[in-house]
Amino acid sequence: MNAIVSLEAGALPQQHPGTHYNEVIARLSALRNVKRYLEVGVQRGITFSGVKAEIAFGVDPEFIVNANVAANKKQTRLFQMTSDEFFRDVDVVAEFGGHPDMCFLDGMHLFEYLLRDFYNTERISSRNTLICLHDCLPLNHIMAHRSMDFANQNSAHTAYPGWWTGDVWKIVPILQKYRPDLRVMLVDAPPTGLVFVTNLDPQNTVLRDNYLDIVRDYFTQPNDQEAIVSHYRSNNVFQTDAVLADMNHSLFFNT
Numbered sequence: 142m143n144a145i146v147s148l149e150a151g152a153l154p155q156q157h158p159g160t161h162y163n164e165v166i167a168r169l170s171a172l173r174n175v176k177r178y179l180e181v182g183v184q185r186g187i188t189f190s191g192v193k194a195e196i197a198f199g200v201d202p203e204f205i206v207n208a209n210v211a212a213n214k215k216q217t218r219l220f221q222m223t224s225d226e227f228f229r230d231v232d233v234v235a236e237f238g239g240h241p242d243m244c245f246l247d248g249m250h251l252f253e254y255l256l257r258d259f260y261n262t263e264r265i266s267s268r269n270t271l272i273c274l275h276d277c278l279p280l281n282h283i284m285a286h287r288s289m290d291f292a293n294q295n296s297a298h299t300a301y302p303g304w305w306t307g308d309v310w311k312i313v314p315i316l317q318k319y320r321p322d323l324r325v326m327l328v329d330a331p332p333t334g335l336v337f338v339t340n341l342d343p344q345n346t347v348l349r350d351n352y353l354d355i356v357r358d359y360f361t362q363p364n365d366q367e368a369i370v371s372h373y374r375s376n377n378v379f380q381t382d383a384v385l386a387d388m389n390h391s392l393f394f395n396t
């Protein structure tokens with residue numbers, strides 16, 4: 142089976158054909174028999190409620206929970222604060238009673254926030270933790286604009302009214318440049334993709350040490366349609382269904 146999605150050269154996909162990201166995260170949590178789950182950016186709790194875990198932490202400065210966040214879990218804890226405050230103030234490993242097995246980073250949609258969320262999460266992880274990143278496969282440059290207001294105002298007459306991914310896709314070239322030791326896998330989960338990062342190294346401080354240089358450099362890197370086309374040209378996008386297939390799971394991830 143070819144697990145790679147074929148894309149027309151030079152074009153952006155109009156939509157991602159795979160399994161919806163909520164379901165991918167839910168099924169992966171069950172497949173991986175997750176004990177400790179961390180989600181940054183929970184909002185209504187839709188993805189969080191589908192996750193199966195023994196203990197799950199959610200972080201959001203402004204929860205508007207209307208889903209059953211306790212579903213499928215023995216313990217659920219919500220931390221109403223920014224992720225920077227959470228990683229600064231909470232001894233996550235002590236509170237969890239161990240390292241998280243799976244983390245979903247879906248907070249502020251700006252690449253420098255996701256970069257901090259990533260290295261703070263890696264620091265509390267074990268080598269085999271699975272870190273999932275959201276929104277890194279935008280479908281056009283309007284939704285990828287750094288301003289949510291701009292994306293809202295300019296998307297009304299597109300196929301994606303109100304969609305905003307921000308520029309978090311830039312985390313992919315950043316990880317590829319600064320952390321070639323990581324395994325970074327793009328997946329075609331609608332609406333705007335998932336990225337799975339494995340082979341973590343909690344002792345590695347390269348991203349933290351180079352944070353200001355990385356931000357200065359990537360802030361001025363283009364975020365236009367051509368840059369996003371090039372993002373797809375530079376990366377294979379894998380099918381969600383291949384990743385989710387029981388028999389293939391161990392091919393893609395350590396368990």
Ligand SMILES: C[S@@+](CC[C@H](N)C(=O)[O-])C[C@H]1O[C@@H](n2cnc3c(N)ncnc32)[C@H](O)[C@@H]1O
Pocket residue numbers: 180181182183184185186187188189200201202203204222223224225247248249254
């Ligand atoms: C797209 S929503 C999350 C959706 C949720 N993960 C799901 O799939 O159901 C993004 C959330 O990130 C939160 N957020 C914004 N800034 C944040 C920050 N600095 N730290 C943590 N969360 C943040 C917002 O309040 C918002 O609820």
